[in-house]
Amino acid sequence: MTFPQLSTAFEQRGPRRRRAAVVAALGFTPLALTGLAAGPAAAHGSMTDPVSRVSACYAEGPESPKSAACKAAVAVSGAQAFYDWNAVNMANAAGRSKEIIPDGRLCSGGNDKYKGLDLARADWPATKLSAGSHTFHYKGTAPHKGSFALYITKVGYDPSKPLKWSDLEATPFAEVTDPPMRGGDYVFEGKIPARSGRHLIYSIWQRSDSPEAFYTCSDVVFGKDSGTAGAPAPTASAPTEQEIADGAAKSTVQHHHGDATTGTRPSAAPVAGADAAGNNPQADGAAATPVGSTGTPGTQNLAETGGDSSTRYLALAGAGAIAIGAAALFATLRRKAVAGGRHGR
Known part of the structure; x- marks a missing residue:
C-alpha cells in the first residue's frame, strides 16, 4: 500500500480508530528495527x-x-x-x-x-x-x-x-x-x-x-x-x-x-x-x-553468527527511513484531525 492510499484509509476511519491506527503504525517501528538488525552482513x-x-x-x-x-x-x-x-x-x-x-x-x-x-x-x-x-x-x-x-x-x-x-x-x-x-x-x-x-x-x-x-x-x-x-x-x-x-x-x-x-x-x-x-x-x-579463553583479556567468544561495522549502519539507515515515514504519517493525520475538529465546532 502506498503512502497516499494509507493516508486515505486512515481518514475514512473514525477519530478513535484513527488514533489507534497511528499508535499501531508508530509501534511498528521497533519491530522494523529488530528485523533490520538481523539483516545481511559482510562475510566471512x-x-x-x-x-x-x-x-x-x-x-x-x-x-x-x-x-x-x-x-x-x-x-x-x-x-x-x-x-x-x-x-x-x-x-x-x-x-x-x-x-x-x-x-x-x-x-x-x-x-x-x-x-x-x-x-x-x-x-x-x-x-x-x-x-x-x-x-x-x-x-x-x-x-x-x-x-x-x-x-x-x-x-x-x-x-x-x-x-x-x-x-x-x-x-x-x-x-x-x-x-x-x-x-x-x-x-x-x-x-x-x-x-x-x-x-x-x-x-x-x-x-x-x-x-x-x-x-x-x-x-x-x-x-x-x-x-x-x-x-x-x-x-x-x-x-x-x-x-x-x-x-x-x-x-x-x-x-x-x-x-x-x-x-x-x-x-x-x-x-x-x-x-x-x-x-x-x-x-x-x-x-x-x-589461544586464549573465556574471560581472558583481548579474547572474544565465538558467536553463532556475526557481522562487521557495516551491519549497524545498514540497520540505522533503514530504521531512519521507517521513523521518517512514521513521523510524516503521524503529522499528516494530526493536521487532518485538528482541521476536522475546527470544522465541527
Whole structure:
C-alpha cells in the first residue's frame, strides 16, 4: 500500500480508530528495527598466517596485483573475486568437502568464481615456515561456530601440478573447535610437520550452525625456495585492517543469518580416484590448542553468527527511513484531525 492510499484509509476511519491506527503504525517501528538488525552482513573469513592465496592477492590490490601468480589469478577470475576474498566457500558442504569438491578445484572450494586460485604454479607468494609449534591466524569478518581442520601436502608435492586430495596428508595436522577470537582473528596453536622446500597448507572451516564451509590454500616454504627458473617467489603479505576496511565497500558478498548465499556447486563431478568414502574433515589428528579463553583479556567468544561495522549502519539507515515515514504519517493525520475538529465546532 502506498503512502497516499494509507493516508486515505486512515481518514475514512473514525477519530478513535484513527488514533489507534497511528499508535499501531508508530509501534511498528521497533519491530522494523529488530528485523533490520538481523539483516545481511559482510562475510566471512580467510587464513592470514600463513596467508592464503586469496588474501595475499587481495593485499597486492585486485586492480593491479604485483606478483605474476596474482596477475594470472585475477586474469582468470576477475578483480571482484578478490574484493570478495573472505567468501571462498561451499554453501552445502555439510562435512562432505572431500566428496563434493573435485581434484584440481580445492583452492577455489569448487566455486567457479574463484577458479583463478586453482592455477598450478610454483611462484605463488609464500610464507616462510619452520616445523614445530605455530600460532595460526584466521581473519573472521563474520564469526560462526565451527571447526577448523588444517592439512599439509605430502613429501614430494609438486606445486606445478593441480592440487589433488591425494596430495594432502589423509588426516589434519591441526584441528580446533570454536576457537576464541582476538583482534578480529581466530587464533589457535598447531604443530607443523617437518618438510623442506615449497608446500601448501589447506584449511577447511566447517560451520556447525550451518552446512556452509570455507576453504583456503596457503603456500609455504621450508628452508630455501628455489622458485621458478631459480628466482624465489615473493613473500606473501596479509591485508591490513585499513585495506580490509577500504575494500569492504567494493565487496559484493552478503551473508544472511542461517542461510549461505554465496556458494556454488562445482560444475564437474569428482574425478576418479578422489576420496569418496565420506571422510570427515574433522577426522582424528593432532589437535590444535585455542589461544586464549573465556574471560581472558583481548579474547572474544565465538558467536553463532556475526557481522562487521557495516551491519549497524545498514540497520540505522533503514530504521531512519521507517521513523521518517512514521513521523510524516503521524503529522499528516494530526493536521487532518485538528482541521476536522475546527470544522465541527
